[in-house]
Amino acid sequence: MNWRHIDEILDERRIIITCGTGGVGKTTLSAAIGVRAALQGRRTAVITIDPAKRLATSLGLEELGDRPANITSEIVSAFRKAKAAGMTIPDQFKEPKIGRFDAIMPDARSNFRDFLRDLAPSAEIVERVMSNPIFQIFTKEFSGANEYMALERLQAIDSMREYDCIILDTPPSRNALAFLAAPKLLSQFFDERLIRWLVLPANSLVASGMKKALSILERLTGTGFMTNLFDFASTVFAVRVRFLANLEKTMDLLESPDVGFIMVATPTPETAPEVRHFIDILTKHHFNFDGVAVNRTLGYLDPVPASAKSPKHQRPYEVLTALIAREKKALSGVGSGSTPLCAKLPELARDVHSVEDLFYVAMALDPDYRL
Amino acid sequence: MTKGRPEPALTTAQVPEILRRKLVFVSGKGGVGKTAVSQGIARALADAGLRTLWVCFEDPLQEPGAIRQHGPKLWYLNCSAELAFNEYASLKIGSGPLSKIFLKNKLVQYLAKAAPGIHELVLLGKVWYERTHYDRIVVDLPSTGHGLAMFQSTKNFSVLFTGGPVHRDAESMIETFGNPAESGHLILALPEEMPLQEALELSGFLQDLFPENPPGFLVNRLFPGVEQTRQSQSEADQPDSWPTPLAKSAADYLQKRMILENYNLRLWRDRKIPFGALDFVPPPDPSRSKESVSDVLSEELKRKGYL
Numbered sequence: 079m080n081w082r083h084i085d086e087i088l089d090e091r092r093i094i095i096t097c098g099t100g101g102v103g104k105t106t107l108s109a110a111i112g113v114r115a116a117l118q119g120r121r122t123a124v125i126t127i128d129p130a131k132r133l134a135t136s137l138g139l140e141e142l143g144d145r146p147a148n149i150t151s152e153i154v155s156a157f158r159k160a161k162a163a164g165m166t167i168p169d170q171f172k173e174p175k176i177g178r179f180d181a182i183m184p185d186a187r188s189n190f191r192d193f194l195r196d197l198a199p200s201a202e203i204v205e206r207v208m209s210n211p212i213f214q215i216f217t218k219e220f221s222g223a224n225e226y227m228a229l230e231r232l233q234a235i236d237s238m239r240e241y242d243c244i245i246l247d248t249p250p251s252r253n254a255l256a257f258l259a260a261p262k263l264l265s266q267f268f269d270e271r272l273i274r275w276l277v278l279p280a281n282s283l284v285a286s287g288m289k290k291a292l293s294i295l296e297r298l299t300g301t302g303f304m305t306n307l308f309d310f311a312s313t314v315f316a317v318r319v320r321f322l323a324n325l326e327k328t329m330d331l332l333e334s335p336d337v338g339f340i341m342v343a344t345p346t347p348e349t350a351p352e353v354r355h356f357i358d359i360l361t362k363h364h365f366n367f368d369g370v371a372v373n374r375t376l377g378y379l380d381p382v383p384a385s386a387k388s389p390k391h392q393r394p395y396e397v398l399t400a401l402i403a404r405e406k407k408a409l410s411g412v413g414s415g416s417t418p419l420c421a422k423l424p425e426l427a428r429d430v431h432s433v434e435d436l437f438y439v440a441m442a443l444d445p446d447y448r449l
Numbered sequence: 450m451t452k453g454r455p456e457p458a459l460t461t462a463q464v465p466e467i468l469r470r471k472l473v474f475v476s477g478k479g480g481v482g483k484t485a486v487s488q489g490i491a492r493a494l495a496d497a498g499l500r501t502l503w504v505c506f507e508d509p510l511q512e513p514g515a516i517r518q519h520g521p522k523l524w525y526l527n528c529s530a531e532l533a534f535n536e537y538a539s540l541k542i543g544s545g546p547l548s549k550i551f552l553k554n555k556l557v558q559y560l561a562k563a564a565p566g567i568h569e570l571v572l573l574g575k576v577w578y579e580r581t582h583y584d585r586i587v588v589d590l591p592s593t594g595h596g597l598a599m600f601q602s603t604k605n606f607s608v609l610f611t612g613g614p615v616h617r618d619a620e621s622m623i624e625t626f627g628n629p630a631e632s633g634h635l636i637l638a639l640p641e642e643m644p645l646q647e648a649l650e651l652s653g654f655l656q657d658l659f660p661e662n663p664p665g666f667l668v669n670r671l672f673p674g675v676e677q678t679r680q681s682q683s684e685a686d687q688p689d690s691w692p693t694p695l696a697k698s699a700a701d702y703l704q705k706r707m708i709l710e711n712y713n714l715r716l717w718r719d720r721k722i723p724f725g726a727l728d729f730v731p732p733p734d735p736s737r738s739k740e741s742v743s744d745v746l747s748e749e750l751k752r753k754g755y756l
Contacts, residue, residue, distance in 0.1 A: 100479015100592050101644070130643045163692055215566050215605050255509070266562060275556045290547070291554035298541055300613035307560075344480075355510070379699045393673040394703045400731035427696040427705040428688035429642045429713075435694040449695055 079409075082369045082418035084443045088115050088243060091338040091368070093236060093331075095246045097257055097356070098342035103373040105129045106430050107342050107423065108247035109137060109181070110439035116153060116179040117171055117440065120242040123180045123235060127228060127249040136432045137181040144188065146180035149433070153179050156433035165437060166448060177242065184231045190223060193230055197317040197324070207313040212306050224249050225260035233328045255359050265325055268318045276311035338368035340420060343412070345372050347404065350411035357417065369420030370412055371443075376402050377409075378424045378449050424449060459652060460663040464725035464755050467633035467665035468494075472576070472586050472625070476651060477637035478644040479592035482669045486637055486727065487589040488525075489746030493756040495523035496747065499584035504528055506572050506591060506599075526579070530568040533575040534561045540578075541614055566602035570619065573599050577622045580631075593647050600626060600658050627659035634664035640671055640710035645717060666717065666724035671710065673728060678707040688712055725755055 087094065094111060098104045105126050112124035123146060124137070134140060138147035154176055161167055191208065198204045207213045225248070232246050248257045275288060296304050331337060341356050343349045353370050360367045376398065413419050421443045430436055441447050467473065468490060475487040484505065491503035504526045507513070513529035535552055542548040551557055561567055580586055590596035600623075607619035626632045634655055638644040645668075652664050686708045696702035717724055730745045750756045 101639070102480065130646070165693070211605070211609050212564075215602065215609070266559070269559060271555075287550055287554060288556060291551050291557050294542060294547065294551045295557065295560075298538075298613055299610045299615050302611040303609055303613075306609070307564075351510075376702070379696060379702050381699075391674065391700075391703060394707075395699070397673055397729055397731055398699060398703060404731060424695060425702075426694040427702060428691065428694050428709050430694065431689065438694055 079413040080416055080418045081445060082420045083445070084111065084114065084420055085118070087338055087340070087368045087420060088118065088120070090335075091366075092242065092336040093232065093244045093246065093338070094368070095232075095248060095332075095337065095339050096342050096371075097248050097255075097339060099352075102342045102344050103423075104342045105133060105247050106436070106439060107371055107373055107421075108245045109133065109430075110436050110443060112179060112181075112243070112245045113153065113433070113436050113440040114443055115243040115245070116150070116177050117157070117174045119175040119177045121178040121240065122243045122245070123182055123241045124245045124247065125182045125184060125228070125232060125235065126247040127183070127224070129183070129247075130429065133430055134183070136430075136436070139181050139183045144183065144185045146182045148178065148180050150176060150178045152433055157437065160434045160437045163434075165441070168441065168444065168447060171441075180241075182231075182235070184228060189227045189231060193227065194317065197320045198313075199316060203313055203316055207310065210306055210310050210313070212310040213313075223260075223264075225257045226264050228257075229261065229328050229332070230324070233324075233331055236331065255356065258359055258363055258365070261325055261329060265322065268314060268321055273311050273315050273318065276308055277315045333364045335366065338366045340368050340371055342371045342373055344374045345405040345408040345412075347408055347411075349408050350414075353412055353417060369418040371421035371423065372409060372412065372419065373421075373423045374425040375405055375409075375422055376425050377405055377422075421445070459649075459720055459722060460656070461652070461722055462629070462633070462663050462665045463723055464635065464665045464667055467635050468750075468756050470629070470631060470633035471584070472580055472588070472632040474588045474590055474596075474626070474632065474634050475637055476590040476596040476634065476655075477593065478639075478647040481637050481639045481644050483592070483637055484589050485742045486667070486669055486746055487587050488741075488743035489750055490756065491523060491585070491587040492520070492743055492747035493750045494585045494587070495520050496751075497756070498522060500524075501585045501587065502526055502579060502583040503587050503589065504576055504579075505589040506530075524583075528572050528575050530572050531561070533571040534567065537571050537574055537578075566606060569599040569602035570606050570615075573603055573622060573626075574618065577618075577625060580625075593651050597651060597654050597658075600655075604658060623658075627662050629662045632662065634659070634662065635667055636664050637667050637669055640668055640675070640713050642713055642716075645713055649716065649720070666722050667727065668714070668717075668724055669727045670729040671726045672703075672706050674703070675707050675710045676726075679711050686712075725753070727753075 096104050096108045105128070108126060109124055112122045116122040129137065129139065138149045138152065157174070157176070194207065195204050228246065228249060232244065235241070236244055339360055341353060343353060349372070357367050379398070379402070409422070422445060423439060423442050426435070426438070430439065442449060473490060475483050475490070477483055488503055491501045495501040500522050502524045506528050507530065508527045511527040513527060514532035516524050516526045519525050538552055539548050542551055576586060576588055590599065603619050603622050607616055607623060610616035610619065636648045636651055638648040648666060652666070655664050688705070688709050691705070696705055727746060727749055730742060730749070733740045733742070733745065
């Protein structure tokens with residue numbers, strides 16, 4: 079297996095972006111990487127989109143998480159407690175110089191409004207676009223707006239230069255790649271040649287094919303929609319130059335050697351092909367792939383007794399044994415070839431509900447750590 | 450998901466009742482097994498002799514738009530927004546030269562791709578249209594937020610497009626999806642904190658959209674032994690009271706897992722939500738058996754009387 083140690087990644091990158099499908103434990107892992115970075119003395123921010131209630135609570139994100147919640151002192155006291163409770167502490171953390179730990183939970187909707195305010199030439203345009211029903215649907219449901227705003231937020235936080243390390247936990251999505259496609263999807267929206275058609279005055283010279291197409295569109299959708307559409311397009315047109323400049327800055331950042339991507343996955347038969355697909359797409363985008371973090375592994379429970387002591391446990395043991403066998407196979411599938419593995423984390427016996435629990439994950443990020 | 454929404458009073462439907470409907474939408478958090486379970490449902494329906502279509506949306510690993518036969522009465526469709534849009538436009542304009550002008554137009558192509566909500570509208574429109582060609586349709590919706598957005602877009606479009614055929618179609622779609630005589634909504638979860646919680650939020654949103662059509666609840670991958678240990682569990686067994694989040698051994702892990710799943714399920718049980726349950730099935734070894742997870746699930750659905 080080709081290992082790439084998480085500490086090596088933390089040394090090399092200022093920003094780590096974690097991707098993965100829902101339910102793989104991205105948020106927990108992102109928080110744990112952040113804790114590890116903070117324990118190594120870094121001023122750290124973890125940007126997370128949708129944490130579990132109890133994890134959010136333990137990160138101090140119960141309400142209004144849009145502003146950074148500094149929980150460094152909680153980390154310090156929780157670390158003391160975990161030490162006292164007998165958690166094995168590797169040498170490098172025996173006398174940790176704790177940097178800083180901020181958790182941030184961006185609110186996509188309000189960020190979009192602020193973002194627009196920054197871009198628009200006048201307050202009047204902002205008001206006009208905000209009251210347009212197309213815009214309202216756009217911010218609510220455009221399946222790239224959330225993702226894009228997370229990137230915007232990342233860039234804004236990074237440009238403050240207050241952090242040595244930023245972990246971005248990407249929004250939950252159907253597949254790990256939806257997130258990567260968001261900037262391109264949005265930039266399509268700002269395609270100048272096409273928006274121009276919508277903002278041209280009605281009496282100007284328009285190709286007859288275009289006229290026909292627009293009249294069919296109007297017949298299908300009704301006049302109300304067309305009016306809103308023209309209005310929306312003219313606003314988009316007004317902000318496009320600054321938007322595209324912003325987008326370019328964000329894309330430059332993502333491609334830079336400061337940023338690394340980690341894929342979080344669970345050990346199932348589908349993992350290996352998903353990982354390969356993910357790496358392909360990352361490479362196409364010129365993004366840096368730093369490794370796969372396999373989460374929720376049960377292999378640390380080995381060896382499972384061949385037969386259970388009580389018949390009540392017969393079936394659970396069978397299932398557990400089958401799961402561990404499947405995991406071994408999946409791991410060898412993922413680890414074959416040159417794909418680097420950056421972590422193999424244990425399935426915990428309960429949901430992470432405190433900073434102390436996070437330490438176990440943060441320590442286990444080191445493959446040599448004895449659980 | 451929007452945060453801090455007040456919890457609504459829950460009304461729910463039973464799983465077998467939901468699965469009798471013509472259109473069944475399976476929703477839930479990512480990773481809970483929507484694909485395997487919805488395929489299991491479709492297979493069981495097809496086994497019962499019903500012409501059944503299983504639908505997923507924009508799976509990048511499958512050919513877009515293709516309908517594939519998976520059994521004598523079972524078909525799979527990987528619904529593609531682009532193809533569905535073209536199909537819908539041809540249906541409305543006719544397949545003559547006008548439709549060609551429309552679909553080849555750069556601006557129309559741009560709007561079809563970039564306009565918010567159009568994808569969702571035409572994807573659900575395709576499902577709605579296909580319902581006349583099959584006895585049953587089982588839909589594998591995208592995870593929570595995106596799945597919900599599909600219904601919300603359709604509703605928004607019925608408001609946005611005043612007059613015109615798109616408006617009327619969107620209205621009819623919403624009516625069909627909200628009508629318990631035609632459609633059922635099944636919310637799937639795992640016995641874990643997040644999926645169970647998200648299921649509750651999702652049911653609230655669905656109820657706002659479809660007040661007449663309460664969803665059913667199903668928990669997937671319940672570990673064996675969980676039901677049996679439920680009664681013997683004491684207050685001292687609270688997962689929060691364990692000194693570490695790790696398990697010491699396989700035996701310790703199993704015992705803790707059973708306690709944890711019962712503990713998590715209190716989220717639903719305390720609210721008196723009736724729910725179905727599917728056992729944890731580790732995927733069969735493909736080198737030894739041809740059976741897939743959805744085959745195993747379809748047998749279980751039948752055995753438990755859900756279908």
